[in-house]
Amino acid sequence: MTDPKIPVTEDELHAYVDNELPAERRGDVEAWLSAHPDDAERVRSWRTMADALHARYDSVADEPVPKRLEIERLERQPRRWIYGAVAAALLAFIAGGGAGWMARGAVASPSLFQNFTDDALDAHRLYVVEVRHPVDVPGSERVHLQQWLTKRCGWDVRAPELDATGLKLVGGRLLPGPTGPASFLMYESASGERFTVYTARADATTTQMRYAKQDNDGALFWADNGVGYVVSGGSDRERLAQVARLVYDQTEKTGG
Known part of the structure; x- marks a missing residue:
């Protein structure tokens, strides 16, 4: 031919x-x-x-898009309790000297924790299945993506470098958060494994890291300097914690 x-x-x-x-x-x-x-x-x-x-x-x-993830609707909808078992205990078993990292700060209020993990896991499950349109701005436009999300969200949004964990930036999008806009970043490994980083304003200075699970997906939540973070991925807690630790280290250095 x-x-x-x-x-x-x-x-x-x-x-x-x-x-x-x-x-x-x-x-x-x-x-x-x-x-x-x-x-x-x-x-x-x-x-x-x-x-x-x-x-x-x-x-x-094929599930309907949750109303709170429709960008046109920034008003919050009534919350439902987070699915299934929520492990309130910290992931103390994780290796790598993370005890201080996991135990820092105050415990997040139940509503703060539930609101953030609920939204973040809904967004994760909705978009990781997308092959053609998983993000609005591709990772190849990293600088533009960071500038756009920073301007829209009102805090310094940085896409962490996760190459050390075998993950490359796919890109990101803007979503509604618990009290305003939220940034949503997606990363992918060579094998197709995907993780997402969700951030939004949080009524907290610092909180401990906490774990939530929905079916085969897990999430780690924490807050720092008035911004809440949720790293979502698969059910492997050690792998999830490895990614979250790298996100945490980089956001802490840049001041959130």
Whole structure:
């Protein structure tokens, strides 16, 4: 086959993977992939990632978007109690000298903890299943993303560097928080594992780190300098704590 007369775009490759490509362009894309093995390999990797995400999250992918996550509705909706078991105890078993890190500050009020973890885990479960549109601003525009979220949120939003944990920045978006806007950042490993970092204003100076779980997803919450943080990921607490520790170390150095 020869290359199509009109070059294939990145969006068309994603649409091809998602079965959203117009029928008249499908043959052109397949011809392009036959002539461009690098793009063909990328498409194969995206399909593998999509299959893994759908296998894990199809049970929640079709759930309606929670009203509090609709950016048009910044007014808070009545809260529900957080799902299932909430481990109020700290993750004291985690290795790496984290005792002081885990036990610092005051204990968060139940409502503060519930509000933040509820919103953060809802957002995490809603967006990690997305392959084509997981974020509004891509990680390749890190500086713009940080500036935009800082301006909209009203505090210094920084996308932590998580390469040490094997995670790259996918990008971010703006969401409603408990009392105003919230920033939402997504990270991904080479295997397709995804973590998210949710931050919003919190009526607290400092709080201990606390753990919450919904089904197969876990979250670690803390607050510092009037900003609440939730790092969400899978059910592996040690892996989650490894990521959260790196986020915490970097946000503490920049003053939140």
